[in-house]
Amino acid sequence: MEWLIALAIGVMTACGVFLTLRPHTFSVVLGLTLLAYAVNVFLFAMGRLTIGQPVVIDATATGYADPLPQALVLTAIVIAFGMTAFLIVLALKARSELGNDHVDGLHISNKKNGARR
Amino acid sequence: MMHLTALPVLLPLIGGFLLLFTGRNIQLQRQLHLALMLGLLIVSGLALQTALTGQYSLYQLGNWQPPFGIVLVLDRLSAMLVLLTTLLALGALVYAIATDTDHQGPHFHVLFQLQLFGLNGAFLTGDLFNLFVFFEVLLLASYGLLLHGGGRLRTRAGLHYVVINLIGSTLFLFAVGTLYGMLGTLNIADMAQRMAQLPAEDQGVVAAAGLLLLVVFGIKAAMFPLYLWLPAAYAQAPAAVAALFAIMTKVGLYAIIRVHGTVFGEQAGALAYIHSQWLLLLGMVTLALAALGVMASRGLREQVAYLVLASVATLLIAIGLNTAEALAASLYYLVHSTLIAGAMFLLADIISRSRAAMQDQFIPGPVLPNIILIGSVFMLIAIAMTGMPPLSGFFGKVMILHAALAHDWYAAIVAVILVSGLLMIISMARTGSLLFYKAHESHGEAGPASKPLAVAAVLALLTAAPLLVVFAQPFTAFTETTTAQLLNTQAYIEAVLSTAGDLP
Secondary structure (H helix, E strand, C coil): CHHHHHHHHHHHHHHHHHHHCCCEHHHHHHHHHHHHHHHHHHHHHCCCCCCCCCCCCCCCCCCCCCCHHHHHHHHHHHHHHHHHHHHHHHHHHHHHHHCCCECCCHHHHHHHHHHHC | CCCCCCHHHHHHHHHHHHHHCCCCCHHHHHHHHHHHHHHHHHHHHHHHHHHCCCCCEEEEHHHCCCCCCCEEEECHHHHHHHHHHHHHHHHHHHHHHHCCHHHCCCCHHHHHHHHHHHHHHHHHECEHHHHHHHHHHHHHHHHHHHCCCCCHHHHHHHHHHHHHHHHHHHHHHHHHHHHHHHHCCCEHHHHHHHHCCCCHHHHHHHHHHHHHHHHHHHHHHCCCCCCCHHHHHHHHCCHHHHHHHCCHHHHHHHHHHHHHHHHCCHHHHHHCCCCHHHHHHHHHHHHHHHHHHHHHCCEHHHHHHHHHHHHHHHHHHHHHHCCHHHHHHHHHHHHHHHHHHHHHHHHHHHHHHHCHHHCCECCCCCCCCCHHHHHHHHHHHHHHHHCCCCCHHHHHHHHHHHHHCCCCCHHHHHHHHHHHHHHHHHHHHHHHHHHHHCCCHHHCCCCCCCCHHHHHHHHHHHCHHHHHHHCHHHHHHHHHHHHHHHHCHHHHHHHHHHCCCCCC
């Protein structure tokens, strides 16, 4: 199971980094989302991978899964969700104000200058 | 007061929600907000008074014992920074009200309070994951404040700022996750304790996580090569917000002092102070580039943003020197640079408004209304900011340089600080002569005179410079005891982990 989780985190991080480096805001948003997914799985894995262990107290249990990473992941998901929503709204605002979805808004400023001349 | 430790965090949170209920009644919002800020000022003063006794005040949320629950820790450094934030915010708020900045869009006051909530929380928390949460709170509020009022350039700068900080948050989680996986705890004091018993084979991973955390704090503090977001964001933000943001870079520095200084402190064995060399080296590069940026700026606000970067770089060097003397000097310089940078952002906005169409660009403009007053204030702030005698910037730099003499690289450090200081003095002299001496009526119409209240806010922040000189002796005594408390990691660990706290 370790290799599967490690592979999933690695692939998601790689895709996330690649997409974040793209010039368009939509790819950047997707990339940041993928990075957030990767880090959530990573946080889970940091509580050690166990199967069939209870989280809360159980009289018959021989061991416990670590409950703390689950709380951390829950917080991280909520924050990432809020941030992504905000970023999408901001990207839309930038799209409407700058005229395209390039992260630097470069093309439009050239085009506008050209139109003025 | 049992709950005093939590009040600087709770008051802005409650205040933010209260302000939501005022709807769009701007007068009511302003009065309520000023009342809240006065309350926060009193609370911060009381907190500092408590911290001056030298005790650590703990607040265990939900009465959970550390290291299992989240704990707020109030010590000298936290109390000082909370009070500093409140003073700076008060100045910025008065300026925002005087210039009607708060009226340009909804919810300025709410976001302002939530920003303070995040800042105070970050200064007080003793838990690494909680620090992440407060970072997110202050960032989310800062996104809203940065974009307040709208505009194309502001949106573009805001987009870059948001994206780089979201990447920073992801890296923060990776670092926190790794540290938790290795050390099995998130409480900073507990982490520091466990570092002492770290097996040798885990040291590499923990060092990697620690340095990754340094990258995250480096983004916040605008350390080379992660500072590129700062000039655009600070230059485009509304002036009152930019002034408040002067404390934002200091949050990154505080996090380095607190987290790295405690967890990677003396007890960490082979990993002790792994961050210092990096801070020193990157601080020197940042300072050199910041000085070049100050020289190359095309507008006053961009120039002030680079001056903020230079002050951060000086602080990075001082923290990287890693001696008690240097740390005490850095705390003095931190207080000075935060308040003066705030004043300078506000003054840049006053000048920009008075120059009407020229704004803050470096082209000869019209004769400003009150040019004598504004020009004199500019000269005083420039003297303080560039570190010339007799104002506080000079004393801060002298203390840092004195501490640097004990270091092996003293020649390089002293050279970088002095040469960059000279470059900044030349640039500021050039800026001043361009804005005030080359002003002529033939260059166009000047804007309206600035409101007295706006100038008063600048002057109030500026009084920090002479005050820090006049009271330099008691204040340096305070920074020295603060440093002694900071470096005594063992006392911090014992105070956090062994007491039952204040709650019954």
